[in-house]
Amino acid sequence: MERPELPLAQLHAFVVLAEELHFGHAAARLGIAQPPLSQQIRRLEDKVGHALFTREPGRVALTAAGRELLPAARRALTDLADGLAAARAVGSGRAGHLRIGFAASLALTVLPGLLRAFRGRFPDVRLDIREMTTAPQIAALRDKSIDVGLLREPPADDASDEAELAFRTVLTEPFVAVLPSAHPLAALRTVRLARLADEPFVLLPRETGPRLHDQITGLCAAAGFTPWVAQRAVEWQTVCALVETGLGVSLAPASIRRIRLKGVAFRTVEPNARTRVAVGWRKDDLSPLVAHLLATVSRDPDSAR
Amino acid sequence: MERPELPLAQLHAFVVLAEELHFGHAAARLGIAQPPLSQQIRRLEDKVGHALFTREPGRVALTAAGRELLPAARRALTDLADGLAAARAVGSGRAGHLRIGFAASLALTVLPGLLRAFRGRFPDVRLDIREMTTAPQIAALRDKSIDVGLLREPPADDASDEAELAFRTVLTEPFVAVLPSAHPLAALRTVRLARLADEPFVLLPRETGPRLHDQITGLCAAAGFTPWVAQRAVEWQTVCALVETGLGVSLAPASIRRIRLKGVAFRTVEPNARTRVAVGWRKDDLSPLVAHLLATVSRDPDSAR
DNA sequence: GCGCTCCATACGCACAGAGATATCAGACCA
DNA sequence: TGGTCTGATATCTCTGTGCGTATGGAGCGC
Numbered sequence A, B: 001m002e003r004p005e006l007p008l009a010q011l012h013a014f015v016v017l018a019e020e021l022h023f024g025h026a027a028a029r030l031g032i033a034q035p036p037l038s039q040q041i042r043r044l045e046d047k048v049g050h051a052l053f054t055r056e057p058g059r060v061a062l063t064a065a066g067r068e069l070l071p072a073a074r075r076a077l078t079d080l081a082d083g084l085a086a087a088r089a090v091g092s093g094r095a096g097h098l099r100i101g102f103a104a105s106l107a108l109t110v111l112p113g114l115l116r117a118f119r120g121r122f123p124d125v126r127l128d129i130r131e132m133t134t135a136p137q138i139a140a141l142r143d144k145s146i147d148v149g150l151l152r153e154p155p156a157d158d159a160s161d162e163a164e165l166a167f168r169t170v171l172t173e174p175f176v177a178v179l180p181s182a183h184p185l186a187a188l189r190t191v192r193l194a195r196l197a198d199e200p201f202v203l204l205p206r207e208t209g210p211r212l213h214d215q216i217t218g219l220c221a222a223a224g225f226t227p228w229v230a231q232r233a234v235e236w237q238t239v240c241a242l243v244e245t246g247l248g249v250s251l252a253p254a255s256i257r258r259i260r261l262k263g264v265a266f267r268t269v270e271p272n273a274r275t276r277v278a279v280g281w282r283k284d285d286l287s288p289l290v291a292h293l294l295a296t297v298s299r300d301p302d303s304a305r
Numbered sequence C: 001g002c003g004c005t006c007c008a009t010a011c012g013c014a015c016a017g018a019g020a021t022a023t024c025a026g027a028c029c030a
Numbered sequence D: 001t002g003g004t005c006t007g008a009t010a011t012c013t014c015t016g017t018g019c020g021t022a023t024g025g026a027g028c029g030c
Helices: A008-020 A023-030 A033-046 A064-092 A112-121 A132-142 A211-221 A235-246 A253-256 A288-299 B008-020 B023-028 B036-047 B064-092 B110-120 B134-142 B210-222 B236-244 B254-258 B288-299
Strands: A053-057 A059-062 A095-102 A124-131 A146-151 A165-181 A189-194 A199-202 A228-232 A249-255 A264-270 A276-283 B053-056 B059-062 B093-103 B124-131 B148-152 B164-181 B191-192 B201-204 B228-232 B250-254 B264-270 B274-282
Touching: A008 A023, A008 A033, A008 A064, A023 A033, A033 B064, A059 A064, A064 A095, A064 B036, A064 B064, A095 A132, A095 A288, A112 A124, A112 A146, A112 A288, A132 A146, A132 A165, A132 A211, A132 A276, A146 A288, A165 A235, A165 A253, A165 A288, A199 A235, A199 A249, A211 A249, A235 A249, A235 A253, A235 A264, A249 A253, A253 A264, A276 A288, B008 B023, B008 B036, B008 B064, B023 B036, B059 B064, B064 B093, B093 B134, B093 B288, B110 B124, B110 B148, B110 B288, B134 B148, B134 B164, B134 B210, B134 B274, B148 B288, B164 B236, B164 B254, B164 B288, B201 B236, B201 B250, B210 B250, B236 B250, B236 B254, B236 B264, B250 B254, B254 B264, B274 B288
Parallel strands: A095 A124, A095 A146, A189 A264, A199 A228, B093 B124, B093 B148, B191 B264, B201 B228
Antiparallel strands: A053 A059, A146 A276, A165 A249, A165 A264, A165 A276, B053 B059, B148 B274, B164 B250, B164 B264, B164 B274
């Protein structure tokens, strides 16, 4: 790639003149007087080394050399205009590409509203959403395979080893007991946690979200028992299905009320605790898209319908 | 098409830096010091309105906006470089497109050498050659459907109605008598024209080249007779074939000796006259290609082998 | 012949920007 | 802790060029 020889301003003048084929009109379209235009063209012709127009009195026409240069000049100008517009759109966050990880349990609650709100505001941004549990999201944020994560129970903000990631709580929600409809406790409005002490439990594997898992077992411990986990399942959907078949009961974030199954009842528990849903991102990620997404999350707190 | 906002020099610097990802190396490749390069990039970023590179200590990288701008910048630069080169090639006559009309009788003499010489000198020029007799060539030159004509017996240079066309004689050649090999006159080295007075003639139609036709009949008239035209044919090739079958004799430019037929003999005639082959072009055609072709014609006078 | 249109030329001004040198600041390494 | 590498900043110079106004000159039509 060599040093460019032709100033863009002159090429612009050239293209306009090639369209108008009239110095006066072309100058008017360019918003300048006629003599400067003559100069522009002259300078361009000097640089090219050949005449680009023939000026017979009354008629201006392109030469063969001019016909050769014209399409290249036109392409270059439109390419640059388009490229500049695209770069500005991306730079300002009006366009681009955002990869979002999300916890499966949010697929029916926070996520739809958030996506709808964001898409409404930034229709040219391509959203790449992928379901991931908490721990993989943190790893994915670190290795930059996602830009934003929506997860449950993030590491504490002040954890020393999380210097590169930031989290902000999006919402908190209570836990609910997940019971088979036929279960005696399902008849109550509120279930005291201790009453679940002897029930078999269905839970997610601890690795998929250690802090949430610990919070659940911690709740049980506070109620005076250690839950006996009869079955593990990797999705809340599956957990509910297993509960329906009578394999056990569960404790889950209230979000999963959205999973409507005939044979499953959700009951508030007592004593309760709230679990946090947070949004996480890389602190050093200056992308305006991330900023916009974070702003959208804050602006629409009830997007978690 | 709007006024271009991004100076090409800055885009060039941008592209080079995007390839090197190192200010020092990029500056070296650009042949400038490092601070000016920093300025170029800064100015470009100011105009775009967003950062194009991230400068973490030790590693320079493109931002999303920069990645968006890069291909457009690259395309624009190469387009312009290519377009400029093409325009210069066309302007200088090293490339382009030339339409040449030629008389059929030259297809075996002047033309091959001329084309070979021209192609050798200007391999990037596309030559569009089309066979035309004299009168259509003049019309084609006028309406610009050909750029150069190779023809026999052009109108006189000083003809008042030929102000827009110019002609230059390429070569002159004598006439030869075309006889069946078995013809008694074929036994002679030279044929006196008057001896053909009672022979039937095979000639081209007058319209295809009135001046050549008139020259032939003029020769006969000078020898004291008016030729009896037993047959007309539109190509010299055909004329020779008809002579071979004994349908008559003919008078033709010496070029047609190239048409070798077993039963046809070519004999010089006496008295003789020479016929001119000329190249014609539009006087107002400033194309360097035409100038080059004319120069080639002059430079290789013996291309008429 | 006169005026009109159209383009070129001449001259002047002002500003952007490309280049240089010199210096500074942060990161990293020995 | 000091040296090195990297990029940013400051300041200055100078050229290019973009634009203006004023003017010239060639065709063309009335």
